[in-house]
């Protein structure tokens with residue numbers, strides 16, 4: 003495994019569409035392992051492949067509340083319920099956070115790392131992570147949807 007370089011701020015790749023994964027090969031395995039390592043190293047709860055410069059529909063999530071590390075390949079949101087408004091950040095927008103309204107409950111359909119289809123419903127932070135990461139696959143950042151974005155100051159840490 004290896005740490006990958008996280009693309010940040012105005013890097014134009016962050017605005018591009020990611021392509022569907024078709025080959026479940028060793029290259030994909032390596033990408034997923036590297037993404038987990040990179041996400042944990044940066045203390046993130048989710049990471050999309052585009053954030054490490056790979057335009058593939060691959061997402062890793064670990065909110066710490068679930069008992070599993072989630073891999074979402076070619077994901078789609080198939081149901082949403084309710085609404086939550088709260089704080090959100092992104093490893094590609096360092097030093098900032100914002101207030102974003104998302105569904106309270108989200109069901110996704112995706113492929114796992116072996117290419118098996120599954121569905122999963124998340125609430126609260128996981129629902130927010132599903133929406134945030136899936137937005138990355140079409141070049142959308144949380145700052146596009148935030149009602150406010152602020153700098154994180156040292157005093158708040």
Ligand code: NI
Nearest residue numbers: 091092093094
């Ligand atoms: Ni993000």
